[in-house]
Amino acid sequence: HSTDQRTGTTHFEHDKLGRITQAGNELFAFDPAHNILSDGRSAVPDNRLKTYNGTTYYYDDLGNLIHRELADGEVQNYFYDLHDQLVKAEIFKKDGSKETWAYTYDALGRRIGKGRLKDGEVLGSLENQTRFVWDGSHLLQEVQLDGRYTYIYTDPDSYEPLAQVREWTTEDGEKRQQTHYFHCDQIGIPREMTDKDGNLLWFGNYTGWGR
Structure with a gap:
Protein backbone atom coordinates (compact mmCIF):
# COMPACT_ATOMS: atom_id res chain seq x y z
CA HIS A 1 0.00 0.00 0.00
CA SER A 2 0.97 3.65 -0.26
CA THR A 3 0.01 6.52 2.01
CA ASP A 4 -0.37 10.13 0.93
CA GLN A 5 -1.42 13.05 3.13
CA ARG A 6 -3.83 14.30 0.46
CA THR A 7 -5.34 11.05 -0.85
CA GLY A 8 -4.93 8.78 2.17
CA THR A 9 -3.90 5.12 1.94
CA THR A 10 -4.25 3.15 -1.29
CA HIS A 11 -4.15 -0.65 -1.08
CA PHE A 12 -2.64 -2.66 -3.95
CA GLU A 13 -2.90 -6.35 -4.79
CA HIS A 14 -1.04 -8.40 -7.42
CA ASP A 15 -1.44 -11.88 -8.85
CA LYS A 16 1.25 -14.58 -8.97
CA LEU A 17 2.64 -13.08 -12.20
CA GLY A 18 3.11 -9.67 -10.60
CA ARG A 19 0.20 -8.06 -12.46
CA ILE A 20 -1.79 -5.50 -10.53
CA THR A 21 -5.30 -6.75 -9.75
CA GLN A 22 -6.47 -4.06 -7.35
CA ALA A 23 -5.58 -0.42 -6.73
CA GLY A 24 -7.83 1.15 -4.15
CA ASN A 25 -11.39 0.70 -5.42
CA GLU A 26 -10.23 -0.34 -8.90
CA LEU A 27 -10.21 -4.01 -9.91
CA PHE A 28 -8.34 -5.44 -12.92
CA ALA A 29 -8.38 -8.73 -14.81
CA PHE A 30 -6.30 -10.00 -17.73
CA ASP A 31 -6.62 -12.46 -20.60
CA PRO A 32 -4.00 -15.22 -21.20
CA ALA A 33 -1.92 -12.78 -23.30
CA HIS A 34 -1.77 -10.32 -20.37
CA ASN A 35 -4.15 -7.82 -21.99
CA ILE A 36 -6.28 -5.94 -19.50
CA LEU A 37 -9.97 -6.79 -19.83
CA SER A 38 -12.89 -4.38 -19.91
CA ASP A 39 -15.85 -4.59 -17.55
CA GLY A 40 -17.40 -7.26 -19.77
CA ARG A 41 -14.35 -9.49 -19.22
CA SER A 42 -14.24 -10.41 -22.96
CA ALA A 43 -10.89 -11.57 -24.36
CA VAL A 44 -8.78 -9.22 -26.50
CA PRO A 45 -8.49 -10.63 -30.06
CA ASP A 46 -5.13 -10.37 -31.88
CA ASN A 47 -3.57 -8.64 -28.85
CA ARG A 48 -5.27 -5.41 -29.90
CA LEU A 49 -7.73 -3.65 -27.65
CA LYS A 50 -10.93 -3.03 -29.64
CA THR A 51 -13.28 -1.64 -26.99
CA TYR A 52 -12.78 -0.56 -23.39
CA ASN A 53 -15.31 1.18 -21.15
CA GLY A 54 -17.21 2.75 -24.04
CA THR A 55 -14.21 3.70 -26.21
CA THR A 56 -13.63 1.91 -29.55
CA TYR A 57 -10.18 1.51 -31.13
CA TYR A 58 -9.10 0.78 -34.73
CA TYR A 59 -5.60 -0.14 -35.98
CA ASP A 60 -3.66 -0.40 -39.24
CA ASP A 61 -1.89 -3.58 -40.39
CA LEU A 62 1.22 -2.64 -38.38
CA GLY A 63 -0.69 -2.25 -35.14
CA ASN A 64 -0.71 1.56 -35.06
CA LEU A 65 -3.81 3.15 -33.57
CA ILE A 66 -5.49 5.03 -36.44
CA HIS A 67 -9.01 5.77 -35.18
CA ARG A 68 -10.61 6.13 -31.78
CA GLU A 69 -14.24 6.80 -30.86
CA LEU A 70 -14.77 8.00 -27.30
CA ALA A 71 -17.83 7.32 -25.21
CA ASP A 72 -18.76 11.03 -25.14
CA GLY A 73 -18.94 11.22 -28.97
CA GLU A 74 -15.47 12.61 -29.67
CA VAL A 75 -13.71 11.02 -32.67
CA GLN A 76 -9.93 10.99 -33.24
CA ASN A 77 -7.91 10.03 -36.34
CA TYR A 78 -4.15 9.36 -36.29
CA PHE A 79 -1.65 9.40 -39.19
CA TYR A 80 1.90 7.99 -39.27
CA ASP A 81 5.04 8.27 -41.40
CA LEU A 82 7.11 5.40 -42.82
CA HIS A 83 8.82 5.00 -39.43
CA ASP A 84 5.47 4.54 -37.65
CA GLN A 85 5.84 7.93 -35.97
CA LEU A 86 2.68 9.92 -35.33
CA VAL A 87 2.74 12.94 -37.65
CA LYS A 88 -0.86 14.18 -37.53
CA ALA A 89 -3.90 13.87 -35.29
CA GLU A 90 -7.44 14.98 -36.15
CA ILE A 91 -9.80 15.55 -33.24
CA PHE A 92 -13.52 15.97 -33.88
CA LYS A 93 -15.07 17.34 -30.69
CA LYS A 94 -18.55 16.44 -29.56
CA ASP A 95 -19.58 20.10 -30.00
CA GLY A 96 -18.81 19.88 -33.74
CA SER A 97 -15.46 21.69 -33.65
CA LYS A 98 -12.27 20.22 -35.07
CA GLU A 99 -8.59 20.40 -34.12
CA THR A 100 -5.68 19.15 -36.21
CA TRP A 101 -2.21 18.69 -34.69
CA ALA A 102 1.09 18.03 -36.47
CA TYR A 103 4.24 16.43 -35.02
CA THR A 104 7.89 16.41 -36.15
CA TYR A 105 10.90 14.26 -35.19
CA ASP A 106 14.68 14.26 -35.45
CA ALA A 107 16.84 11.56 -37.05
CA LEU A 108 16.87 9.60 -33.78
CA GLY A 109 13.08 9.44 -33.63
CA ARG A 110 12.74 11.96 -30.81
CA ARG A 111 9.79 14.30 -31.06
CA ILE A 112 11.13 17.83 -31.58
CA GLY A 113 7.96 19.76 -32.32
CA LYS A 114 4.19 19.85 -32.24
CA GLY A 115 1.62 22.43 -33.21
CA ARG A 116 -1.99 22.94 -34.14
CA LEU A 117 -2.67 23.46 -37.82
CA LYS A 118 -4.45 26.67 -38.68
CA ASP A 119 -7.66 26.68 -40.70
CA GLY A 120 -7.08 25.13 -44.09
CA GLU A 121 -4.66 22.52 -42.72
CA VAL A 122 -1.63 23.81 -44.64
CA LEU A 123 1.49 22.08 -43.35
CA GLY A 124 4.01 24.59 -42.08
CA PHE A 132 11.39 20.02 -27.67
CA VAL A 133 15.14 19.94 -26.91
CA TRP A 134 16.74 16.67 -25.85
CA ASP A 135 19.84 15.58 -23.94
CA GLY A 136 20.16 11.98 -25.07
CA SER A 137 16.89 10.35 -24.05
CA HIS A 138 16.11 13.04 -21.45
CA LEU A 139 13.73 15.86 -22.31
CA LEU A 140 15.82 18.95 -21.55
CA GLN A 141 13.61 21.85 -22.65
CA GLU A 142 10.21 22.80 -24.00
CA VAL A 143 10.03 26.08 -25.90
CA GLN A 144 6.52 27.52 -25.94
CA LEU A 145 4.91 30.88 -26.67
CA ASP A 146 5.04 31.87 -23.01
CA GLY A 147 8.70 30.99 -22.48
CA ARG A 148 11.32 28.28 -22.28
CA TYR A 149 10.97 25.48 -19.75
CA THR A 150 14.12 23.62 -18.66
CA TYR A 151 13.87 20.34 -16.75
CA ILE A 152 16.32 19.25 -14.05
CA TYR A 153 16.45 15.61 -12.96
CA THR A 154 17.47 14.04 -9.66
CA ASP A 155 20.38 12.22 -11.32
CA PRO A 156 21.94 12.15 -14.81
CA ASP A 157 20.82 8.52 -15.19
CA SER A 158 17.35 9.09 -13.74
CA TYR A 159 14.09 10.17 -15.38
CA HIS A 180 9.07 25.21 -9.65
CA TYR A 181 9.79 21.95 -7.84
CA PHE A 182 8.44 18.44 -8.43
CA HIS A 183 7.55 16.11 -5.57
CA CYS A 184 7.44 12.49 -6.76
CA ASP A 185 6.13 9.26 -5.28
CA GLN A 186 8.11 6.11 -4.50
CA ILE A 187 8.39 5.12 -8.17
CA GLY A 188 9.34 8.56 -9.47
CA ILE A 189 5.96 9.77 -10.74
CA PRO A 190 5.31 13.50 -10.12
CA ARG A 191 2.54 14.02 -7.58
CA GLU A 192 2.89 17.69 -6.69
CA MET A 193 4.54 20.88 -7.90
CA THR A 194 5.39 23.77 -5.58
CA ASP A 195 7.04 27.16 -5.85
CA LYS A 196 10.14 28.27 -3.92
CA ASP A 197 7.99 29.10 -0.90
CA GLY A 198 6.33 25.69 -0.80
CA ASN A 199 2.97 26.85 -2.16
CA LEU A 200 1.12 24.08 -4.01
CA LEU A 201 0.80 24.83 -7.74
CA TRP A 202 -0.34 21.46 -9.05
CA PHE A 203 -1.48 18.14 -7.64
CA GLY A 204 -1.93 14.84 -9.47
CA ASN A 205 -4.05 11.89 -8.33
CA TYR A 206 -3.63 8.87 -10.61
CA THR A 207 -5.61 5.72 -11.27
CA GLY A 208 -3.97 2.30 -11.08
CA TRP A 209 -2.71 2.61 -14.66
CA GLY A 210 -1.54 6.21 -14.40
CA ARG A 211 -4.50 8.14 -15.80
Missing part, protein backbone atom coordinates in the same frame (compact mmCIF):
# COMPACT_ATOMS: atom_id res chain seq x y z
CA SER A 125 1.30 27.00 -40.95
CA LEU A 126 1.06 26.16 -37.27
CA GLU A 127 -0.12 27.84 -34.09
CA ASN A 128 0.33 26.91 -30.44
CA GLN A 129 3.72 25.50 -31.36
CA THR A 130 5.96 23.69 -28.89
CA ARG A 131 9.58 22.73 -29.62
CA GLU A 160 12.66 11.44 -12.09
CA PRO A 161 12.17 15.22 -12.45
CA LEU A 162 13.42 17.51 -9.69
CA ALA A 163 12.61 21.01 -10.94
CA GLN A 164 11.26 23.04 -13.85
CA VAL A 165 12.88 26.38 -14.65
CA ARG A 166 10.82 28.80 -16.72
CA GLU A 167 12.53 31.69 -18.53
CA TRP A 168 10.63 34.38 -20.39
CA THR A 169 10.80 38.00 -21.51
CA THR A 170 8.17 40.50 -20.44
CA GLU A 171 6.50 42.99 -22.78
CA ASP A 172 8.96 45.59 -21.45
CA GLY A 173 11.91 43.45 -22.53
CA GLU A 174 12.82 42.37 -19.02
CA LYS A 175 14.09 38.80 -18.65
CA ARG A 176 12.48 36.75 -15.90
CA GLN A 177 13.16 33.33 -14.38
CA GLN A 178 11.00 31.17 -12.14
CA THR A 179 11.72 27.76 -10.62
Whole structure:
Protein backbone atom coordinates (compact mmCIF):
# COMPACT_ATOMS: atom_id res chain seq x y z
CA HIS A 1 0.00 0.00 0.00
CA SER A 2 0.97 3.65 -0.26
CA THR A 3 0.01 6.52 2.01
CA ASP A 4 -0.37 10.13 0.93
CA GLN A 5 -1.42 13.05 3.13
CA ARG A 6 -3.83 14.30 0.46
CA THR A 7 -5.34 11.05 -0.85
CA GLY A 8 -4.93 8.78 2.17
CA THR A 9 -3.90 5.12 1.94
CA THR A 10 -4.25 3.15 -1.29
CA HIS A 11 -4.15 -0.65 -1.08
CA PHE A 12 -2.64 -2.66 -3.95
CA GLU A 13 -2.90 -6.35 -4.79
CA HIS A 14 -1.04 -8.40 -7.42
CA ASP A 15 -1.44 -11.88 -8.85
CA LYS A 16 1.25 -14.58 -8.97
CA LEU A 17 2.64 -13.08 -12.20
CA GLY A 18 3.11 -9.67 -10.60
CA ARG A 19 0.20 -8.06 -12.46
CA ILE A 20 -1.79 -5.50 -10.53
CA THR A 21 -5.30 -6.75 -9.75
CA GLN A 22 -6.47 -4.06 -7.35
CA ALA A 23 -5.58 -0.42 -6.73
CA GLY A 24 -7.83 1.15 -4.15
CA ASN A 25 -11.39 0.70 -5.42
CA GLU A 26 -10.23 -0.34 -8.90
CA LEU A 27 -10.21 -4.01 -9.91
CA PHE A 28 -8.34 -5.44 -12.92
CA ALA A 29 -8.38 -8.73 -14.81
CA PHE A 30 -6.30 -10.00 -17.73
CA ASP A 31 -6.62 -12.46 -20.60
CA PRO A 32 -4.00 -15.22 -21.20
CA ALA A 33 -1.92 -12.78 -23.30
CA HIS A 34 -1.77 -10.32 -20.37
CA ASN A 35 -4.15 -7.82 -21.99
CA ILE A 36 -6.28 -5.94 -19.50
CA LEU A 37 -9.97 -6.79 -19.83
CA SER A 38 -12.89 -4.38 -19.91
CA ASP A 39 -15.85 -4.59 -17.55
CA GLY A 40 -17.40 -7.26 -19.77
CA ARG A 41 -14.35 -9.49 -19.22
CA SER A 42 -14.24 -10.41 -22.96
CA ALA A 43 -10.89 -11.57 -24.36
CA VAL A 44 -8.78 -9.22 -26.50
CA PRO A 45 -8.49 -10.63 -30.06
CA ASP A 46 -5.13 -10.37 -31.88
CA ASN A 47 -3.57 -8.64 -28.85
CA ARG A 48 -5.27 -5.41 -29.90
CA LEU A 49 -7.73 -3.65 -27.65
CA LYS A 50 -10.93 -3.03 -29.64
CA THR A 51 -13.28 -1.64 -26.99
CA TYR A 52 -12.78 -0.56 -23.39
CA ASN A 53 -15.31 1.18 -21.15
CA GLY A 54 -17.21 2.75 -24.04
CA THR A 55 -14.21 3.70 -26.21
CA THR A 56 -13.63 1.91 -29.55
CA TYR A 57 -10.18 1.51 -31.13
CA TYR A 58 -9.10 0.78 -34.73
CA TYR A 59 -5.60 -0.14 -35.98
CA ASP A 60 -3.66 -0.40 -39.24
CA ASP A 61 -1.89 -3.58 -40.39
CA LEU A 62 1.22 -2.64 -38.38
CA GLY A 63 -0.69 -2.25 -35.14
CA ASN A 64 -0.71 1.56 -35.06
CA LEU A 65 -3.81 3.15 -33.57
CA ILE A 66 -5.49 5.03 -36.44
CA HIS A 67 -9.01 5.77 -35.18
CA ARG A 68 -10.61 6.13 -31.78
CA GLU A 69 -14.24 6.80 -30.86
CA LEU A 70 -14.77 8.00 -27.30
CA ALA A 71 -17.83 7.32 -25.21
CA ASP A 72 -18.76 11.03 -25.14
CA GLY A 73 -18.94 11.22 -28.97
CA GLU A 74 -15.47 12.61 -29.67
CA VAL A 75 -13.71 11.02 -32.67
CA GLN A 76 -9.93 10.99 -33.24
CA ASN A 77 -7.91 10.03 -36.34
CA TYR A 78 -4.15 9.36 -36.29
CA PHE A 79 -1.65 9.40 -39.19
CA TYR A 80 1.90 7.99 -39.27
CA ASP A 81 5.04 8.27 -41.40
CA LEU A 82 7.11 5.40 -42.82
CA HIS A 83 8.82 5.00 -39.43
CA ASP A 84 5.47 4.54 -37.65
CA GLN A 85 5.84 7.93 -35.97
CA LEU A 86 2.68 9.92 -35.33
CA VAL A 87 2.74 12.94 -37.65
CA LYS A 88 -0.86 14.18 -37.53
CA ALA A 89 -3.90 13.87 -35.29
CA GLU A 90 -7.44 14.98 -36.15
CA ILE A 91 -9.80 15.55 -33.24
CA PHE A 92 -13.52 15.97 -33.88
CA LYS A 93 -15.07 17.34 -30.69
CA LYS A 94 -18.55 16.44 -29.56
CA ASP A 95 -19.58 20.10 -30.00
CA GLY A 96 -18.81 19.88 -33.74
CA SER A 97 -15.46 21.69 -33.65
CA LYS A 98 -12.27 20.22 -35.07
CA GLU A 99 -8.59 20.40 -34.12
CA THR A 100 -5.68 19.15 -36.21
CA TRP A 101 -2.21 18.69 -34.69
CA ALA A 102 1.09 18.03 -36.47
CA TYR A 103 4.24 16.43 -35.02
CA THR A 104 7.89 16.41 -36.15
CA TYR A 105 10.90 14.26 -35.19
CA ASP A 106 14.68 14.26 -35.45
CA ALA A 107 16.84 11.56 -37.05
CA LEU A 108 16.87 9.60 -33.78
CA GLY A 109 13.08 9.44 -33.63
CA ARG A 110 12.74 11.96 -30.81
CA ARG A 111 9.79 14.30 -31.06
CA ILE A 112 11.13 17.83 -31.58
CA GLY A 113 7.96 19.76 -32.32
CA LYS A 114 4.19 19.85 -32.24
CA GLY A 115 1.62 22.43 -33.21
CA ARG A 116 -1.99 22.94 -34.14
CA LEU A 117 -2.67 23.46 -37.82
CA LYS A 118 -4.45 26.67 -38.68
CA ASP A 119 -7.66 26.68 -40.70
CA GLY A 120 -7.08 25.13 -44.09
CA GLU A 121 -4.66 22.52 -42.72
CA VAL A 122 -1.63 23.81 -44.64
CA LEU A 123 1.49 22.08 -43.35
CA GLY A 124 4.01 24.59 -42.08
CA SER A 125 1.30 27.00 -40.95
CA LEU A 126 1.06 26.16 -37.27
CA GLU A 127 -0.12 27.84 -34.09
CA ASN A 128 0.33 26.91 -30.44
CA GLN A 129 3.72 25.50 -31.36
CA THR A 130 5.96 23.69 -28.89
CA ARG A 131 9.58 22.73 -29.62
CA PHE A 132 11.39 20.02 -27.67
CA VAL A 133 15.14 19.94 -26.91
CA TRP A 134 16.74 16.67 -25.85
CA ASP A 135 19.84 15.58 -23.94
CA GLY A 136 20.16 11.98 -25.07
CA SER A 137 16.89 10.35 -24.05
CA HIS A 138 16.11 13.04 -21.45
CA LEU A 139 13.73 15.86 -22.31
CA LEU A 140 15.82 18.95 -21.55
CA GLN A 141 13.61 21.85 -22.65
CA GLU A 142 10.21 22.80 -24.00
CA VAL A 143 10.03 26.08 -25.90
CA GLN A 144 6.52 27.52 -25.94
CA LEU A 145 4.91 30.88 -26.67
CA ASP A 146 5.04 31.87 -23.01
CA GLY A 147 8.70 30.99 -22.48
CA ARG A 148 11.32 28.28 -22.28
CA TYR A 149 10.97 25.48 -19.75
CA THR A 150 14.12 23.62 -18.66
CA TYR A 151 13.87 20.34 -16.75
CA ILE A 152 16.32 19.25 -14.05
CA TYR A 153 16.45 15.61 -12.96
CA THR A 154 17.47 14.04 -9.66
CA ASP A 155 20.38 12.22 -11.32
CA PRO A 156 21.94 12.15 -14.81
CA ASP A 157 20.82 8.52 -15.19
CA SER A 158 17.35 9.09 -13.74
CA TYR A 159 14.09 10.17 -15.38
CA GLU A 160 12.66 11.44 -12.09
CA PRO A 161 12.17 15.22 -12.45
CA LEU A 162 13.42 17.51 -9.69
CA ALA A 163 12.61 21.01 -10.94
CA GLN A 164 11.26 23.04 -13.85
CA VAL A 165 12.88 26.38 -14.65
CA ARG A 166 10.82 28.80 -16.72
CA GLU A 167 12.53 31.69 -18.53
CA TRP A 168 10.63 34.38 -20.39
CA THR A 169 10.80 38.00 -21.51
CA THR A 170 8.17 40.50 -20.44
CA GLU A 171 6.50 42.99 -22.78
CA ASP A 172 8.96 45.59 -21.45
CA GLY A 173 11.91 43.45 -22.53
CA GLU A 174 12.82 42.37 -19.02
CA LYS A 175 14.09 38.80 -18.65
CA ARG A 176 12.48 36.75 -15.90
CA GLN A 177 13.16 33.33 -14.38
CA GLN A 178 11.00 31.17 -12.14
CA THR A 179 11.72 27.76 -10.62
CA HIS A 180 9.07 25.21 -9.65
CA TYR A 181 9.79 21.95 -7.84
CA PHE A 182 8.44 18.44 -8.43
CA HIS A 183 7.55 16.11 -5.57
CA CYS A 184 7.44 12.49 -6.76
CA ASP A 185 6.13 9.26 -5.28
CA GLN A 186 8.11 6.11 -4.50
CA ILE A 187 8.39 5.12 -8.17
CA GLY A 188 9.34 8.56 -9.47
CA ILE A 189 5.96 9.77 -10.74
CA PRO A 190 5.31 13.50 -10.12
CA ARG A 191 2.54 14.02 -7.58
CA GLU A 192 2.89 17.69 -6.69
CA MET A 193 4.54 20.88 -7.90
CA THR A 194 5.39 23.77 -5.58
CA ASP A 195 7.04 27.16 -5.85
CA LYS A 196 10.14 28.27 -3.92
CA ASP A 197 7.99 29.10 -0.90
CA GLY A 198 6.33 25.69 -0.80
CA ASN A 199 2.97 26.85 -2.16
CA LEU A 200 1.12 24.08 -4.01
CA LEU A 201 0.80 24.83 -7.74
CA TRP A 202 -0.34 21.46 -9.05
CA PHE A 203 -1.48 18.14 -7.64
CA GLY A 204 -1.93 14.84 -9.47
CA ASN A 205 -4.05 11.89 -8.33
CA TYR A 206 -3.63 8.87 -10.61
CA THR A 207 -5.61 5.72 -11.27
CA GLY A 208 -3.97 2.30 -11.08
CA TRP A 209 -2.71 2.61 -14.66
CA GLY A 210 -1.54 6.21 -14.40
CA ARG A 211 -4.50 8.14 -15.80
